[in-house]
Amino acid sequence: TCTNGVMKQAILLTGGAGYVGSHTVAALLEDPVKSEQYDIVVIDNLVNAYRAPGQKKPEPLRIIEELTGKSVIFYDVNIADGAKLQEVFDKHSVHCVIHFAALKAVGESVEKPLEYYQNNITGTCTLLDTMRKNGVYNLIFSSSCTVYGDPERLPLDESHATGRGLSSPYARTKHYCETICEDLAVSDKKWSIISLRYFNPVGAHASGRIGEDPAGIPNNLMPYIAQVAVGRLPSLSVFGGDYPTPDGSGVRDYIHVADLAAGHARALALLPRPGFTAVNLGTGNGYSVLQMIAAFEKASGRKIPYKIVGRRAGDIAANYADVSLSHKLLGWSAKKTLDDMCADTWRWQSNNPNGFKKSS
Ligand code: WQD
16 A cells, blocks of 8 residues: 555465464554554465455454454465466565465375365465565465474474475475475575474464364364364364373474464564574474363363274374574564463354354
């Protein structure tokens, strides 16, 4: 937008209508400085986000505008469509791209690898090429601890090998995209790329108005537990009770999506930072499936019926982050506890038993 002839710079969020993306939009708009300094522009193809009939913007973004009193600029664009992408860059002077847009269901990626490679990899290459054509070299990439494979040591620090023994096409797309970004930064010093390796994002905005809303049966633990608690699913299957962990169930580093969003805002402040920099975003604490069930029962006051069944193919026993680089480089650390994660998820799910779609 232009105010008295001065064109405001934009922060462009691809996939900004998704779970982590929408919470990052909220965090940027709730930041008094950033929300004045930048236009917040979202592109999303809505493959994994709900837009109500007759509405221009997807529900999460409409709700964030209500909550913050600020506006988001939205374009229904697929990152793989170079011509449509160029139209967005024609309209805005982009300071930085935060790239969330990706297909992310591990199981689905095993069934549909080509769709995952086309969307996640070709889409990312089209985005990078369009950025370069428009002289935009600041990128924050949404990556994942899954690039580490089965950890050789814990806690996981950023120097741990990546790309070895990856368990799904989804994981491989994340690793290949990091590799493409790294090669690009080596080839041209103008690129400043920060790859944020999320551990396990959970939780919801404190308002309870936005949260995780997976299509179909949830793959991930927290939304599955939340749907059991609210009565949408009968019981939880615990995938494996014989792992080498304290109680035999899988251990993960769950991180509140609000902490994750704050980490992105801190990474923005780091740019420009020529080169490729990978940073873990985790809490440094690992919790087991059984601990998560107990915490959610406490937060919701609901019983979570479960049964321990066989391990899920491709799962690792445990992982949790070494958080020292994120502290040092971003001046950031996760603040929310497991109880916060469960209480905020429960507020979202119990207020919105069917997610963003009001009708069941
Ligand atoms: C967590 C724990 C399961 C479901 C994946 C991706 C990662 C990120 C998050 C996408 C494990 C157990 C789960 C269930 C269970 N990506 N579990 N019953 O597999 O650690 O990470 O999702 O956004 O990149 O790799 O997350 O939530 O699927 O599993 O027992 O019904 O819960 O075995 O120990 P995961 P998850």
